[in-house]
Amino acid sequence: MIISVDHGNKSIKTPHLLFTSGLVESENQPGIKTDCIFWDGKYYSLTEKRISYLRDKTEDDRFFVLTLFAIAKELEYAGIKEPDDTVDVTLLIGLPPAHYGQLHARFEQYFLRKREVVDFEYNGRYYSIRIGKVVSYTQALAAAVTRFGELKKHASSYIIDIGGYTVDVLKLRYGKPDLAVVESFEQGVITLYNSIFSQCNSQYALHLEDCDIDEVIKGEPTILPGEVQILIRKMASQFLTEFCNFLGERSIDLKVSKCVFAGGGSLLLRQIIERSDKVGFPIFIEDIHANAVGYDLLYKSEVAAHGGQ
The missing domain is CATH 3.30.420 (Nucleotidyltransferase; domain 5)
Known part of the structure; x- marks a missing residue:
């Protein structure tokens, strides 16, 4: 299955879905019902508090877990819930134009994980996926394609x-x-948010x-x-x-x-x-999903140009 994910610093976008780039990690299952993944011995829940800016998103596992959320949500959107067999995923991703040359190979390998099977639980349902191929594109250009x-x-x-x-x-x-x-x-x-936070805190003692x-x-x-x-x-x-x-x-x-x-x-x-x-x-x-949609269009165009290979 082809799944396209735009990894924004503020939000994660797929062609159909959007959620904040924020995670809470815990050793125990959350007591409040919320979107939750259990993977590699830990529970991860989505939060509206975004992760602090990372130029290199491969520094830790958080953006990998956010991608598991994106994949699970796209599978459910397609009507695939708790599949019997391992789902083979072709993952389409992107990077800012000026960062692409330096980071794209590392970003692709970060998600490939040696093409090993990844088992996880999403909202009480069991999933098994294998990311067999990762293709990266340039943000902005992908949006322009639409x-x-x-x-x-x-x-x-x-x-x-x-x-x-x-x-x-x-x-x-x-x-x-x-x-x-x-x-x-x-x-x-x-950067605008941070400036406003600082001014409102200093002038009005407000924490926005x-x-x-x-x-x-x-x-x-x-x-x-x-x-x-x-x-x-x-x-x-x-x-x-x-x-x-x-x-x-x-x-x-x-x-x-x-x-x-x-x-x-x-x-x-x-x-x-x-x-x-x-x-x-x-x-x-x-369309706030334009980059993710563009990755999908570019990939399908490339596949068609090479005779479906």
């Missing part, structure tokens, strides 16, 4: 994938990557969570005081302005370029981007 029909018409455009910790910027010419601009910057929305900030930026109902809301919106606007100026110093002018925004951070900041005078022609890939 809009290739539109992008191939433009002589020049930029894909800007705003994620949890990284912002990936990729230049396209008629829908194909131009290697003159393939960048990843550690300036994603988690990501979701509190999301509500204000999206214009959703919130119980936060008005002055705190104003601060959050001001800092979010400053974040976008500083990022656009940062790109401008690298000769990327968003005022005169066709810009396609992807990723959860782009959707979070959409209203601010659309109101900004820093971005001339914003287009949004509204």
